Amino acid sequence: MEVNARVYFPSCGSVDWLDFTMSMEKPVSAAPAEPLPADPVDRVIRYHIQTKHHFNRYARALGYLDWANQPNPFRRFAGASLVSLPLLRPEEEPVSPAYDAIYQPGAVACQPVNVRTLSRFFEFALALSAWKKAGESEWALRSNPSSGNLHPTEGYLVVPQIEGLDLKPGLYHYAPKEHGLELRAEFPAGQTANLLSPFPPGAFLFGLTSVHWREAWKYGERAFRYCNHDVGHAIGTARIAAATLGWKMVLLDGLSQDITAMLLGTDRADDFQGVEPEHPDCLAVMWPVEEVRGEALGVRGRQGMIPLFLDLIVVKELAECTWHGKANCLSRDHGVHWDIIDEVAHASWKVSSEQHLLSCSPSVANDASRETNDAGLSAGQIIRQRRSAVSFDGKTSISAATFFRMMQLVMPRSDRPQLERPMPWDVWPHEPAIHLLIFVHRVDGLKPGLYFLARDQQKLSFIQQSMNPELTWTPAPDCPEDLPLYWLLEGNAKKLATQVSCHQEIAGDSAFSFGMLAEFEGRLREGGAWWYPRLFWESGLLGQVLYLEAEAAGVRATGIGCFFDDPVHEVVAMKGLNLQSLYHFTIGGPVEDGRLMTLPPYEHLKRDL
Numbered sequence: 382m383e384v385n386a387r388v389y390f391p392s393c394g395s396v397d398w399l400d401f402t403m404s405m406e407k408p409v410s411a412a413p414a415e416p417l418p419a420d421p422v423d424r425v426i427r428y429h430i431q432t433k434h435h436f437n438r439y440a441r442a443l444g445y446l447d448w449a450n451q452p453n454p455f456r457r458f459a460g461a462s463l464v465s466l467p468l469l470r471p472e473e474e475p476v477s478p479a480y481d482a483i484y485q486p487g488a489v490a491c492q493p494v495n496v497r498t499l500s501r502f503f504e505f506a507l508a509l510s511a512w513k514k515a516g517e518s519e520w521a522l523r524s525n526p527s528s529g530n531l532h533p534t535e536g537y538l539v540v541p542q543i544e545g546l547d548l549k550p551g552l553y554h555y556a557p558k559e560h561g562l563e564l565r566a567e568f569p570a571g572q573t574a575n576l577l578s579p580f581p582p583g584a585f586l587f588g589l590t591s592v593h594w595r596e597a598w599k600y601g602e603r604a605f606r607y608c609n610h611d612v613g614h615a616i617g618t619a620r621i622a623a624a625t626l627g628w629k630m631v632l633l634d635g636l637s638q639d640i641t642a643m644l645l646g647t648d649r650a651d652d653f654q655g656v657e658p659e660h661p662d663c664l665a666v667m668w669p670v671e672e673v674r675g676e677a678l679g680v681r682g683r684q685g686m687i688p689l690f691l692d693l694i695v696v697k698e699l700a701e702c703t704w705h706g707k708a709n710c711l712s713r714d715h716g717v718h719w720d721i722i723d724e725v726a727h728a729s730w731k732v733s734s735e736q737h738l739l740s741c742s743p744s745v746a747n748d749a750s751r752e753t754n755d756a757g758l759s760a761g762q763i764i765r766q767r768r769s770a771v772s773f774d775g776k777t778s779i780s781a782a783t784f785f786r787m788m789q790l791v792m793p794r795s796d797r798p799q800l801e802r803p804m805p806w807d808v809w810p811h812e813p814a815i816h817l818l819i820f821v822h823r824v825d826g827l828k829p830g831l832y833f834l835a836r837d838q839q840k841l842s843f844i845q846q847s848m849n850p851e852l853t854w855t856p857a858p859d860c861p862e863d864l865p866l867y868w869l870l871e872g873n874a875k876k877l878a879t880q881v882s883c884h885q886e887i888a889g890d891s892a893f894s895f896g897m898l899a900e901f902e903g904r905l906r907e908g909g910a911w912w913y914p915r916l917f918w919e920s921g922l923l924g925q926v927l928y929l930e931a932e933a934a935g936v937r938a939t940g941i942g943c944f945f946d947d948p949v950h951e952v953v954a955m956k957g958l959n960l961q962s963l964y965h966f967t968i969g970g971p972v973e974d975g976r977l978m979t980l981p982p983y984e985h986l987k988r989d990l
């Protein structure tokens with residue numbers, strides 16, 4: 382079976398921008414022979430610079446696809462027992478709510494945590510969504526998108542004893558092809574209850590890890606970036622899946638990565654002997670929110686606070702328990718090993734732990750008002766139908782109202798307390814660091830050109846000072862008052878967007894595309910090198926919101942990991958490392974590839990159907 386292998390390296394094109402000429406800047410690259418800097422922040426910056434794509438040179442990769450060693454996208458743990466989750470038809474309980482309802486606090490009935498609701502949760506978060514077939518090749522797609530469809534992300538669950546949940550307390554690995562949970566470790570009920578006692582009733586943990594090799598096999602040195610985009614998308618699919626069940630979710634980002642590794646078992650060298658390791662990315666807590674007489678009971682933690690950390694002593698005790706399973710080998714041979722990926726993973730390892738607490742309060746509605754452009758689809762339908770567009774028609778436009786709603790949905794409303802931020806930004810316990818440089822091509826009522834969404838208005842002057850001083854920052858016409866969307870330049874940006882996105886036409890044939898600019902060096906120096914992956918997570922989470930919203934608006938989206946870094950910066954004359962573009966994204970009228978057949982996701986399992 383072959384993984385869907387898109388190659389994002391098409392041939393060269395030319396710049397055509399009404400008001401711009403773009404120079405071919407000389408590539409800036411840290412010489413690989415240079416000694417590693419001592420400061421972890423300098424190391425991640427070195428990685429970032431070295432893995433930029435330039436017009437005249439791509440980041441280092443093998444240069445061809447070593448099909449014989451294509452990584453298996455399905456990790457399994459031999460010797461760990463598998464609990465099959467029921468395969469639920471869309472109309473079976475729990476039935477998914479209307480798509481709009483997930484953005485309205487209190488509009489989704491809270492579901493108890495049981496095997497059926499966990500099945501729905503994983504279906505929407507990480508399960509297979511379809512098989513694609515072309516000739517003899519077949520490959521699976523999933524609810525979470527992934528760079529090159531290589532799926533480096535693995536999902537885990539830590540559950541205590543919960544009434545009505547027929548699962549032993551312990552750590553489980555999610556096996557997407559089987560739609561089942563592999564029991565990696567049995568945890569004593571008492572200790573698991575202790576671990577989760579600071580959280581609201583019914584709380585459990587969800588974890589993500591990455592197999593860097595899966596992306597490195599194809600993308601070489603840039604793979605660490607893509608793995609982290611994918612983590613961000615998976616945080617998004619999980620948060621949204623939880624919202625369809627009336628559950629809350631918050632990233633436990635006060636944890637040190639050693640604790641995450643210990644609880645998820647990625648530090649158990651014997652269990653990964655001779656096979657591809659998993660990098661422990663993050664843990665999140667989830668809990669059902671019960672609304673009784675207007676009061677959100679489920680958000681009441683022990684002292685009305687939600688900790689963003691776990692008790693180290695209890696985690697250590699749990700790690701001493703009985704473990705099961707040995708990880709499977711994903712590729713027979715690994716060809717070139719990209720040391721720089723291990724280096725950046727090491728440099729960005731979170732060694733600190735912070736005892737942060739969030740005060741509990743219900744989340745509030747997102748301010749996005751919906752134009753009646755959806756067909757009243759359920760959240761489940763939107764999630765199941767989500768796909769990346771492989772090409773766009775170069776014709777379809779969207780209305781300004783649809784465009785503004787999309788922009789509103791990615792506003793984190795960071796002026797509000799964490800748990801009062803709109804879904805999914807309530808999952809993200811940080812101030813926003815990502816802003817959008819938007820190439821508007823076909824939005825009715827908006828002049829084509831370059832726009833900017835400042836997701837944190839307080840950063841506006843910093844952003845403005847980091848760019849060409851001649852840009853006009855005019856509020857976008859007819860845009861909702863509270864949306865910090867600015868018009869920078871008028872002109873046809875189709876060719877420019879295409880060119881800076883590795884000449885991919887999906888960036889110019891859409892209704893709009895954009896680069897996600899991260900507050901970069903300042904954020905890293907202030908917060909530490911562990912911020913580096915988080916900048917990618919935030920951009921992936923943002924992309925996930927728009928993947929679904931595009932479907933709801935009758936169009937389609939695609940994430941774009943391949944872009945020429947510095948030429949993007951040059952569009953707005955950004956110098957230095959104040960802001961860096963980390964991820965591109967495009968939305969428009971899709972053109973289907975008629976050569977591909979689509980098959981249902983779980984025909985190979987025939988159980989319960």
Ligand SMILES: Cc1cc2nc3c(=O)[nH]c(=O)nc-3n(C[C@H](O)[C@H](O)[C@H](O)COP(=O)(O)O)c2cc1C
Nearest residue numbers: 389522526527528529530610768769940941942943
């Ligand atoms: C981080 C990321 C980067 C991606 N980069 C590109 C890209 O540069 N070009 C492209 O055509 N598709 C890109 N994609 C789309 C993937 O190819 C797509 O998600 C994958 O094939 C799975 O298909 P699906 O999204 O329809 O499930 C990207 C997706 C992600 C999540």
